[in-house]
Amino acid sequence: MFKAEHNQLEGQISSSQLIINKRIEVSSAFILGTRRKGTFVNMRKRRLCRLILLQVICTIGLITYLHLVDTSRERETLQNVLRDDNPYGNVRFGGKWSPSEENRCGCSEKVAILVPYRDREEHLDIFLRHMHPFLQRHRLDYVIYVIEQHGEERNFCKGLLYNVGFTEALKDDPTYDCFIFHDVDLLPEDSRNLYTCSKSPCHLSVAIDKFDYNLPYNDLFGGVSAMKTSHYKLVNGYSNLFCGWGGEDDDIARRLKRHMLKISRPDKNVARYKMLSHNQTEKNPQRFKLLGHWLSRAMKDGLKSLKTTGYNVTSTSQRELYTHILVNITKRGVIDYHHKKAI
Numbered sequence: 001m002f003k004a005e006h007n008q009l010e011g012q013i014s015s016s017q018l019i020i021n022k023r024i025e026v027s028s029a030f031i032l033g034t035r036r037k038g039t040f041v042n043m044r045k046r047r048l049c050r051l052i053l054l055q056v057i058c059t060i061g062l063i064t065y066l067h068l069v070d071t072s073r074e075r076e077t078l079q080n081v082l083r084d085d086n087p088y089g090n091v092r093f094g095g096k097w098s099p100s101e102e103n104r105c106g107c108s109e110k111v112a113i114l115v116p117y118r119d120r121e122e123h124l125d126i127f128l129r130h131m132h133p134f135l136q137r138h139r140l141d142y143v144i145y146v147i148e149q150h151g152e153e154r155n156f157c158k159g160l161l162y163n164v165g166f167t168e169a170l171k172d173d174p175t176y177d178c179f180i181f182h183d184v185d186l187l188p189e190d191s192r193n194l195y196t197c198s199k200s201p202c203h204l205s206v207a208i209d210k211f212d213y214n215l216p217y218n219d220l221f222g223g224v225s226a227m228k229t230s231h232y233k234l235v236n237g238y239s240n241l242f243c244g245w246g247g248e249d250d251d252i253a254r255r256l257k258r259h260m261l262k263i264s265r266p267d268k269n270v271a272r273y274k275m276l277s278h279n280q281t282e283k284n285p286q287r288f289k290l291l292g293h294w295l296s297r298a299m300k301d302g303l304k305s306l307k308t309t310g311y312n313v314t315s316t317s318q319r320e321l322y323t324h325i326l327v328n329i330t331k332r333g334v335i336d337y338h339h340k341k342a343i
């Protein structure tokens with residue numbers, strides 16, 4: 001009795017097992033896309049479908065892998081760029097930077113970048129972010145000095161600020177060999193434009209976007225220029241008398257010529273600059289008169305007359321990206337050459 005029941009049960013199990021097996025077979029055949037012809041399953045078709053499915057999975061996997069590798073590589077490059085262009089990374093307080101011994105450019109020049117400044121915070125910010133990575137690419141030993149004007153004088157006295165910057169920078173470090181005189185609104189576009197001092201004074205801002213990348217006139221020396229410390233002293237620096245826009249650069253160009261110092265220029269395809277936009281500063285109506293008397297002033301008006309020019313250094317401080325020199329300039333009177341000498 002018990003055996004008969006057992007055999008019956010076994011028979012039921014094996015028949016239901018058969019049904020289940022058949023269902024699995026049918027559904028897998030359906031999934032794999034094979035068609036049954038009656039009860040016969042085409043084994044070759046099933047194998048082919050499995051192979052296709054495997055290939056599809058592999059291709060998707062490969063594409064995903066390549067995409068991940070690519071994005072991580074892209075991210076890595078971007079990080080490098082950001083690291084390279086991060087002005088805060090390795091600039092010492094006071095805006096000082098020097099290359100490591102093994103990375104020196106081969107020149108031992110110490111360069112001071114002088115930037116006369118007033119009321120152009122957003123320009124200064126852009127300028128510093130641009131200049132630090134730019135100068136570091138040259139592997140220069142440099143410091144950026146920002147010479148800020150305040151006080152009663154309404155007009156901007158760029159030449160005087162350059163002379164003060166030059167004098168204060170040499171007090172800070174008497175070993176500077178080279179000075180770069182730089183407008184805050186000019187950004188060099190090409191890293192091949194080297195900020196070093198050659199044998200002769202060099203006019204660096206040859207091609208400015210504002211002038212369609214052309215030099216407006218041959219004797220132009222304004223914008224960005226480079227001079228050896230000895231040359232700047234020789235020509236008595238800039239005139240202290242040009243306050244307001246224009247003329248101070250033409251005046252020093254004449255001084256250089258007088259000392260037979262020929263102005264050199266880099267290639268105009270390299271010496272390219274972008275000028276940051278701003279409102280035109282008030283032009284100095286006295287600039288023509290002043291220029292007319294350039295020779296009689298040349299040996300007095302400048303570095304030599306700085307102490308009697310009516311300014312004092314309010315403070316000198318080391319800021320995160322530059323050395324700040326705050327200069328108080330007292331109000332200038334009108335210079336009348338017919339009754340009084342310039343100084």
Ligand code: BGN
Pocket residue numbers: 216220222223245246247248249250287288291
């Ligand atoms: C000139 C200015 C320069 C200035 C250039 C470029 C004068 C003096 C005129 C006798 N010179 O005209 O100071 O750098 O334009 O903008 O204004």
